[in-house]
Amino acid sequence: MREITLDQMRELLDSPIFHRIGETADELGVECYVVGGYVRDLFLERPSKDIDCLVVGSGISVAEALGRRLGKGAHVSVFRNFGTAQVKYRGIEVEFVGARKESYSHDSRKPIVEDGTLEDDLCRRDFTINALAVCLNGNRFGELVDRFDGLADMQDRIIATPLDPDVTFSDDPLRMMRCIRFATQLRMCIEDETQQALERNAQRISIISQERIVDELNKIMLSPVPSLGFIELARCGLLPLVMPEVAALEGVEVRGGRAHKDNLYHSLEVLDNVARVTADWPDEPDEEKAETFSHKLWLRWAALLHDIGKPRSKRWEQGIGWTFHNHNYLGEKMIPGLFRRMKLPMDERMKYVQRLVGLHMRPIAIADDEVTDSAVRRLLFEAGEDIDDLMLLCEADITSRNQQRKQRFLDNFRMVREKLSDLQARDSYRTWTNPITGEEIMQTFGIEPCKIIGELKQMVKDAIWDSQIPNTHEAAREYMLKCAAGKGLYPVNTENKTE
Numbered sequence: 302m303r304e305i306t307l308d309q310m311r312e313l314l315d316s317p318i319f320h321r322i323g324e325t326a327d328e329l330g331v332e333c334y335v336v337g338g339y340v341r342d343l344f345l346e347r348p349s350k351d352i353d354c355l356v357v358g359s360g361i362s363v364a365e366a367l368g369r370r371l372g373k374g375a376h377v378s379v380f381r382n383f384g385t386a387q388v389k390y391r392g393i394e395v396e397f398v399g400a401r402k403e404s405y406s407h408d409s410r411k412p413i414v415e416d417g418t419l420e421d422d423l424c425r426r427d428f429t430i431n432a433l434a435v436c437l438n439g440n441r442f443g444e445l446v447d448r449f450d451g452l453a454d455m456q457d458r459i460i461a462t463p464l465d466p467d468v469t470f471s472d473d474p475l476r477m478m479r480c481i482r483f484a485t486q487l488r489m490c491i492e493d494e495t496q497q498a499l500e501r502n503a504q505r506i507s508i509i510s511q512e513r514i515v516d517e518l519n520k521i522m523l524s525p526v527p528s529l530g531f532i533e534l535a536r537c538g539l540l541p542l543v544m545p546e547v548a549a550l551e552g553v554e555v556r557g558g559r560a561h562k563d564n565l566y567h568s569l570e571v572l573d574n575v576a577r578v579t580a581d582w583p584d585e586p587d588e589e590k591a592e593t594f595s596h597k598l599w600l601r602w603a604a605l606l607h608d609i610g611k612p613r614s615k616r617w618e619q620g621i622g623w624t625f626h627n628h629n630y631l632g633e634k635m636i637p638g639l640f641r642r643m644k645l646p647m648d649e650r651m652k653y654v655q656r657l658v659g660l661h662m663r664p665i666a667i668a669d670d671e672v673t674d675s676a677v678r679r680l681l682f683e684a685g686e687d688i689d690d691l692m693l694l695c696e697a698d699i700t701s702r703n704q705q706r707k708q709r710f711l712d713n714f715r716m717v718r719e720k721l722s723d724l725q726a727r728d729s730y731r732t733w734t735n736p737i738t739g740e741e742i743m744q745t746f747g748i749e750p751c752k753i754i755g756e757l758k759q760m761v762k763d764a765i766w767d768s769q770i771p772n773t774h775e776a777a778r779e780y781m782l783k784c785a786a787g788k789g790l791y792p793v794n795t796e797n798k799t800e
């Protein structure tokens with residue numbers, strides 16, 4: 302955190318927009334402050350997009366008068382229901398709101414709102430570091446109001462609520478998610494009282510919409526060390542409420558002196574490994590490519606969820622120990638239900654996570670055995686475009702403490718990667734389609750849609766993927782006819798057909 306003197310603050314806010322806001326407020330005879338996240342981020346030297354302005358009076362009136370003052374190029378939107386207004390000017394967005402006093406009922410996070418003082422408004426803010434205000438009025442321009450020692454907390458890297466944390470969290474339980482999100486994003490500690498209040502109020506999260514919860518989870522995911530947030534969620538009891546499938550990964554069982562690893566902490570380690578490698582990937586999708594999504598967030602989701610099938614597939618097998626057979630396929634099956642319930646997107650992003658979860662054991666299985674051409678080719682066909690992300694996830698998945706074992710896997714992975722780039726150079730597997738279509742099979746044998754069509758296509762696919770036949774239509778057709786004959790199916794006489 303940097304220290305900012307009054308003169309420096311004046312310099313930081315020395316942009317025409319802040320001066321025009323101050324002049325407008327002076328003219329209307331009201332106090333006006335820039336407040337919340339924007340002020341916090343000035344001290345933390347973080348880039349900040351949205352500017353929030355607090356007016357002790359009507360925020361809408363100041364916004365409208367500011368719009369007139371700025372003239373052409375300013376765009377004012379008023380949201381009367383919320384008592385707020387937004388001014389857009391030369392790429393800057395400023396949100397105006399009047400100071401308010403809030404009182405809450407037990408079953409809703411929507412408060413009863415009345416006009417209030419600056420003090421009232423700062424009291425209803427979530428954390429001390431978010432309750433800083435800087436005055437924009439001419440005679441007090443740049444003056445900091447720090448009613449709850451937010452600066453000291455920022456210095457000590459502490460997240461604490463301005464009022465009794467039980468009241469703050471119970472009034473609006475979304476603040477619990479925000480608390481953990483800020484602690485993770487800003488690498489700060491949650492103050493003890495606040496931490497205990499998280500535990501006491503965790504159940505209150507039930508009144509918060511999934512969309513708001515997911516917004517916060519995504520911000521935790523995109524933080525440099527996302528595990529910090531998930532450990533905190535587990536610690537205060539929010540994790541089982543928000544993501545029971547992930548919470549179920551926690552714990553170690555011992556039998557006959559043999560323990561399996563704690564799959565929650567393993568998953569979090571994998572998540573952090575992936576986060577480290579993807580640190581400089583863009584958070585947002587590439588604007589040029591309209592239908593793409595940023596893989597940064599979703600690869601991280603895949604890392605968190607890759608072992609989600611383990612609790613249900615766990616067995617103790619005599620003479621072998623703990624096994625988790627097919628946990629990847631079970632996990633793959635669980636993803637759509639989890640995404641639907643959490644209101645995560647049910648589109649390509651879900652399918653991408655699903656593919657990675659389903660395939661995540663494959664490179665390890667290959668690397669554990671002899672790295673054959675045909676196994677690598679199969680992997681390449683199935684993973685398609687996602688192959689690089691899959692390899693990255695699998696490397697992150699090797700969290701063994703046994704250095705020798707770890708090195709052996711990493712060496713084998715290098716071989717898999719080398720073979721992959723060899724094969725990629727030779728063939729264009731990323732866009733592979735079966736040279737034999739269902740249509741062709743139906744015409745050849747004069748049959749209607751039925752199971753056998755899929756079976757024949759699968760046989761052709763297997764033969765190509767295992768390098769038994771070349772990837773050409775001619776070879777594929779010949780092979781398909783042979784397989785069909787094996788099933789007692791022969792081409793219809795096409796001459797008869799045309800008669």
Ligand code: ATP
Pocket residue numbers: 336337338339351353425426427428431432473475476
């Ligand atoms: P970011 O923009 O990075 O999410 P922020 O702190 O700016 O962080 P916003 O949601 O933009 O968060 O909110 C702006 C300010 O409004 C906050 O700094 C805080 O003072 C206040 N605020 C937002 N949400 C709440 C809430 N649920 N309860 C209390 N105060 C809130």
Ligand code: MG
Pocket residue numbers: 338339351
């Ligand atoms: Mg903000």
